[in-house]
Amino acid sequence: MKFSIKDKLKAVLELMRVKNCLMAMIAVLIGAMVVSQVVRPLPFDAINVILAMISAFFICAGGQAINDIFDAKIDAKLNKKKPIPSKRITKNQATVLTILFYCVGLFFAQINEITIFIAIMMVVLLTLYSSVLRKVKYLGNFIVALGTSLTFIYGASAVGVITNTIILFTIAAFFANVAREITKDFEDIKKDKGVKVTFPILLKEKAKSIAIFFYVASPLTAIAGYIFLDLNILYLGGVVVATIVFAKAYELFVKRKYSLAQKKCKQAMMISLIAFILSIVII
Template identity: 30%
Template sequence: MNPYITIMRPVNGSMAAVAVVLGALIAGVQDGAIVIAAISAFLISSAGMVANDIFDYRIDKVNKPKRPIPSGLISLRGASLYSGALFGLGVGLTALLNIYVFGLALFNALLEMFYANKLKRTPAVGNIAVSWLVGSTYVFGGLLSGSHDILHLAGPLLLGNVAFVANMARELYKTASDYKGDKRYGAITVAVVFGKERAKLAGDIFAVLAAASSLAPYFAHILGNVYISIQLISIAVYLSALFKSAEKAEKLTKIGMFIGLVAIAAELGSRLL
């Protein structure tokens, strides 16, 4: 695969784009603005992935030497220009939409750069930043409606909350599973600072919160029976993570988040029939 595509982590960007589309549809948006917003989310997410690799290239030389930058397939200068172009285009596209979408896009782009440079090495705060970026994609789509009214954005906000707490669980499980390597290389993570067991316990708490918050869109009458019938599987997956190792729990939360995305898409798709 072309290194400029590999470094973007297109799967992550695609997931962000899908979440934006779903958030927009739930907020009642049904025009071409959705496409522009989805492309913007993909580009900003991709830019953040490139920025991460730029700041991690020294560590990647040892841990992941086959990545585009440490392998020499992309120079640091080339990656910097590429990341800047992706950020610029991604944020620039939202200028065609409305001030709320533009503001969130600009904030998230700046947060991604700050995360790659500083926050990634800050325990808990870095995990919160990543989870915000994941959860805010639904709100990003909802803001296409041009409204900043909380009630109007209830659907995207509730879904964003589910994504936030689920990703927090995943982040904390990951710090617990990476404990040995992180401690060896001097990384400062929740697990290194507070211990692997406490990091796993914190992940368990957020997994329970993810399971509980997954019910909110149904009981708030925002999503219906199709959603909840599939989401119950996601809830079972989240709860099963409590009884697994940190390594397996991290994978399970990722699966749970994907099933949740499918549940939302299936519900919205059923309304078209």
């Protein structure tokens, strides 16, 4: 079956998960904005920050693409509309695109030693996650969460300084993403059986205790920022709203409404991003 150029381009964008890549860019920008208040105005580092944002976008795209390559057999049974199972993109083409995305990401990461180190580390971890560790998904949860949360430190590194505030934001984001990943595992338990080892498959109901820990740890960490790092009242307001939404996600999780819990987690994380931005407002 032949596909038009338009179909091919659409498939490439689907392979990249553009929304996830854009979120990575935004997180890098927020990381840079937060630490810029400590050193110098952001425009002085604008070029470096833009390079870091582009780098994060393409490394994220590479991670998404390689995941689809190794999940092609599963997707052929469960999600035939995805780029590879639908044959709009072949495995070989997806492999070339993955290498291209990674190379572009690493090229733009050449800002300083820290950004290069983080970029290489994430390429290695994302590749290991999809290839070697994909069947041991309970470890993959932490890799995905680490990759998502490190974007804040990546942005800060582009400016040249990593503050306690950005470390706290990174930890809070890490906890939130682990909670969401485990929630997704509960949602996908039937699909993953016999294919991947997840916390719910490995520990059954006991896995909920692990998820609950991260559900609680994320908002508590964010609130600690206001208490110990002297962040402003606008930040606290944003965190309180995010905590309320996160509590709703927790409630849905306990009621086994995993799909809805995931969506609430995403909403809470988006509100948290707004709170992180509000933390730099001078009042």
